[in-house]
Amino acid sequence: MSETNLLKLNINDKNFSKIRDIRKNVFTDELGILESELFDEYDEICDHFIIFDGKHVVGAVRFVIVKPDIKLERMAILKEFRTKNHGKDCISQSREYYQSKNYSKMFLDSIYFVRNFYKKCGFIEEGEIFQRVGIDHIRMSLTL
Ligand SMILES: CC(C)(COP(=O)(O)OP(=O)(O)OC[C@H]1O[C@@H](n2cnc3c(N)ncnc32)[C@H](O)[C@@H]1OP(=O)(O)O)[C@@H](O)C(=O)NCCC(=O)NCCS
Numbered sequence: 123m124s125e126t127n128l129l130k131l132n133i134n135d136k137n138f139s140k141i142r143d144i145r146k147n148v149f150t151d152e153l154g155i156l157e158s159e160l161f162d163e164y165d166e167i168c169d170h171f172i173i174f175d176g177k178h179v180v181g182a183v184r185f186v187i188v189k190p191d192i193k194l195e196r197m198a199i200l201k202e203f204r205t206k207n208h209g210k211d212c213i214s215q216s217r218e219y220y221q222s223k224n225y226s227k228m229f230l231d232s233i234y235f236v237r238n239f240y241k242k243c244g245f246i247e248e249g250e251i252f253q254r255v256g257i258d259h260i261r262m263s264l265t266l
Pocket of ligand 1: 148196197198199200203204205206207208209210211231232233235236237238239240242
Protein backbone atom coordinates (compact mmCIF):
# COMPACT_ATOMS: atom_id res chain seq x y z
CA MET A 123 0.00 0.00 0.00
CA SER A 124 1.46 3.41 -0.92
CA GLU A 125 2.13 6.13 1.64
CA THR A 126 -0.04 9.24 2.07
CA ASN A 127 1.51 12.53 3.20
CA LEU A 128 -0.24 15.84 3.78
CA LEU A 129 1.47 19.18 3.14
CA LYS A 130 -0.31 22.20 4.64
CA LEU A 131 -0.11 25.45 2.72
CA ASN A 132 -1.89 28.72 2.04
CA ILE A 133 -3.00 30.51 -1.09
CA ASN A 134 0.27 32.48 -1.35
CA ASP A 135 2.45 29.35 -1.44
CA LYS A 136 4.11 28.66 -4.80
CA ASN A 137 2.66 25.13 -4.67
CA PHE A 138 -0.89 26.51 -4.66
CA SER A 139 -0.83 26.20 -8.47
CA LYS A 140 -0.94 22.41 -7.94
CA ILE A 141 -4.25 22.81 -6.13
CA ARG A 142 -5.58 24.88 -9.06
CA ASP A 143 -4.56 22.10 -11.48
CA ILE A 144 -6.11 19.33 -9.34
CA ARG A 145 -9.45 21.13 -8.86
CA LYS A 146 -9.68 21.87 -12.59
CA ASN A 147 -8.74 18.31 -13.54
CA VAL A 148 -11.18 16.60 -11.13
CA PHE A 149 -14.08 19.00 -10.68
CA THR A 150 -14.27 20.66 -14.11
CA ASP A 151 -12.74 18.26 -16.63
CA GLU A 152 -14.11 15.11 -14.95
CA LEU A 153 -17.29 16.19 -13.13
CA GLY A 154 -18.31 19.08 -15.40
CA ILE A 155 -18.48 21.74 -12.66
CA LEU A 156 -18.00 25.30 -13.95
CA GLU A 157 -14.48 26.68 -13.44
CA SER A 158 -16.05 29.77 -11.84
CA GLU A 159 -17.24 27.51 -8.95
CA LEU A 160 -13.80 26.12 -8.12
CA PHE A 161 -12.45 29.00 -6.01
CA ASP A 162 -14.09 31.45 -3.61
CA GLU A 163 -13.26 33.88 -0.82
CA TYR A 164 -12.70 31.04 1.69
CA ASP A 165 -9.56 30.02 -0.23
CA GLU A 166 -7.91 33.15 1.21
CA ILE A 167 -8.44 32.08 4.83
CA CYS A 168 -8.87 28.31 5.05
CA ASP A 169 -6.32 25.49 5.55
CA HIS A 170 -5.19 23.83 2.31
CA PHE A 171 -3.47 20.47 2.07
CA ILE A 172 -1.71 18.85 -0.87
CA ILE A 173 -1.80 15.06 -0.70
CA PHE A 174 1.25 13.24 -2.02
CA ASP A 175 2.44 9.66 -2.07
CA GLY A 176 6.17 10.33 -1.65
CA LYS A 177 6.67 10.63 -5.42
CA HIS A 178 3.61 12.34 -6.90
CA VAL A 179 1.06 14.93 -5.91
CA VAL A 180 -2.10 12.78 -5.89
CA GLY A 181 -4.78 15.14 -4.60
CA ALA A 182 -5.85 18.10 -2.51
CA VAL A 183 -8.41 19.16 0.10
CA ARG A 184 -9.31 22.29 2.06
CA PHE A 185 -10.77 22.86 5.55
CA VAL A 186 -12.87 25.87 6.49
CA ILE A 187 -13.22 26.80 10.17
CA VAL A 188 -16.86 26.98 11.26
CA LYS A 189 -16.22 27.15 15.02
CA PRO A 190 -16.47 24.88 17.01
CA ASP A 191 -16.46 22.61 13.94
CA ILE A 192 -14.30 22.16 10.86
CA LYS A 193 -15.73 21.77 7.34
CA LEU A 194 -14.00 19.58 4.76
CA GLU A 195 -14.34 20.82 1.16
CA ARG A 196 -12.92 20.29 -2.37
CA MET A 197 -11.66 16.76 -1.61
CA ALA A 198 -10.07 15.43 -4.80
CA ILE A 199 -7.79 12.52 -5.66
CA LEU A 200 -6.55 12.40 -9.26
CA LYS A 201 -8.12 9.51 -11.16
CA GLU A 202 -4.92 7.51 -11.69
CA PHE A 203 -4.23 7.47 -7.93
CA ARG A 204 -7.68 6.42 -6.67
CA THR A 205 -8.61 3.34 -4.60
CA LYS A 206 -5.13 3.24 -3.04
CA ASN A 207 -6.46 4.53 0.30
CA HIS A 208 -5.10 8.08 -0.18
CA GLY A 209 -8.55 9.59 0.43
CA LYS A 210 -9.21 7.55 3.57
CA ASP A 211 -5.69 8.16 4.94
CA CYS A 212 -6.03 11.89 4.27
CA ILE A 213 -9.25 11.99 6.30
CA SER A 214 -7.82 9.98 9.18
CA GLN A 215 -4.69 12.18 9.35
CA SER A 216 -6.68 15.40 9.15
CA ARG A 217 -9.07 14.04 11.79
CA GLU A 218 -6.15 13.60 14.20
CA TYR A 219 -4.80 17.04 13.31
CA TYR A 220 -8.10 18.84 14.02
CA GLN A 221 -8.74 16.71 17.12
CA SER A 222 -5.40 17.99 18.45
CA LYS A 223 -6.62 21.55 17.74
CA ASN A 224 -9.74 20.88 19.87
CA TYR A 225 -12.38 20.91 17.15
CA SER A 226 -15.36 18.80 18.13
CA LYS A 227 -16.83 17.79 14.78
CA MET A 228 -15.82 17.52 11.12
CA PHE A 229 -18.60 17.95 8.56
CA LEU A 230 -18.95 18.19 4.79
CA ASP A 231 -21.45 18.32 1.96
CA SER A 232 -20.86 15.12 0.00
CA ILE A 233 -21.71 14.65 -3.64
CA TYR A 234 -24.51 12.13 -3.17
CA PHE A 235 -22.97 9.35 -5.27
CA VAL A 236 -19.70 9.60 -3.31
CA ARG A 237 -21.30 9.30 0.15
CA ASN A 238 -20.27 5.65 0.64
CA PHE A 239 -16.62 6.73 0.52
CA TYR A 240 -17.23 9.09 3.44
CA LYS A 241 -19.24 6.41 5.28
CA LYS A 242 -16.17 4.18 5.06
CA CYS A 243 -14.24 7.02 6.70
CA GLY A 244 -16.74 7.11 9.60
CA PHE A 245 -19.05 9.97 8.53
CA ILE A 246 -22.80 9.67 9.00
CA GLU A 247 -25.50 11.27 6.83
CA GLU A 248 -27.50 14.20 8.19
CA GLY A 249 -30.68 15.73 6.79
CA GLU A 250 -32.09 15.84 3.28
CA ILE A 251 -30.53 15.62 -0.18
CA PHE A 252 -30.02 19.09 -1.71
CA GLN A 253 -28.67 20.47 -4.99
CA ARG A 254 -25.47 22.43 -5.43
CA VAL A 255 -23.75 23.23 -8.76
CA GLY A 256 -26.44 21.06 -10.38
CA ILE A 257 -25.40 17.93 -8.43
CA ASP A 258 -27.21 16.12 -5.56
CA HIS A 259 -25.42 16.53 -2.21
CA ILE A 260 -25.94 15.41 1.38
CA ARG A 261 -24.47 16.76 4.61
CA MET A 262 -22.35 14.28 6.59
CA SER A 263 -20.52 14.56 9.89
CA LEU A 264 -17.88 12.87 12.01
CA THR A 265 -17.34 13.38 15.74
CA LEU A 266 -13.69 14.17 16.50
C1 LIG B 1 -14.01 10.24 -3.54
C2 LIG B 1 -12.49 10.17 -3.61
C3 LIG B 1 -11.89 11.36 -2.86
C4 LIG B 1 -12.03 8.84 -2.96
O1 LIG B 1 -10.61 8.82 -2.91
P1 LIG B 1 -9.78 7.46 -3.00
O2 LIG B 1 -8.38 7.74 -2.60
O3 LIG B 1 -10.00 6.80 -4.31
O4 LIG B 1 -10.50 6.57 -1.87
P2 LIG B 1 -9.84 5.41 -0.96
O5 LIG B 1 -8.94 4.60 -1.83
O6 LIG B 1 -9.24 6.02 0.26
O7 LIG B 1 -11.14 4.57 -0.59
C5 LIG B 1 -11.52 4.26 0.75
C6 LIG B 1 -12.72 3.35 0.69
O8 LIG B 1 -13.82 4.04 0.05
C7 LIG B 1 -14.23 3.32 -1.13
N1 LIG B 1 -14.53 4.32 -2.16
C8 LIG B 1 -13.65 5.10 -2.81
N2 LIG B 1 -14.30 5.91 -3.69
C9 LIG B 1 -15.61 5.62 -3.57
C10 LIG B 1 -16.77 6.13 -4.20
N3 LIG B 1 -16.71 7.09 -5.15
N4 LIG B 1 -17.97 5.61 -3.83
C11 LIG B 1 -18.04 4.64 -2.88
N5 LIG B 1 -16.96 4.12 -2.24
C12 LIG B 1 -15.76 4.62 -2.59
C13 LIG B 1 -13.07 2.45 -1.51
O9 LIG B 1 -13.49 1.33 -2.25
C14 LIG B 1 -12.49 2.08 -0.14
O10 LIG B 1 -13.26 1.05 0.42
P3 LIG B 1 -12.59 -0.09 1.37
O11 LIG B 1 -12.04 0.67 2.58
O12 LIG B 1 -13.72 -0.99 1.69
O13 LIG B 1 -11.49 -0.71 0.55
C15 LIG B 1 -12.00 10.17 -5.09
O14 LIG B 1 -12.65 9.13 -5.79
C16 LIG B 1 -12.27 11.48 -5.84
O15 LIG B 1 -11.48 12.43 -5.76
N6 LIG B 1 -13.40 11.54 -6.59
C17 LIG B 1 -13.71 12.69 -7.45
C18 LIG B 1 -13.96 13.96 -6.68
C19 LIG B 1 -15.04 13.82 -5.65
O16 LIG B 1 -16.09 13.26 -5.89
N7 LIG B 1 -14.76 14.40 -4.47
C20 LIG B 1 -15.68 14.38 -3.37
C21 LIG B 1 -16.47 15.62 -3.37
S1 LIG B 1 -17.71 15.61 -2.08
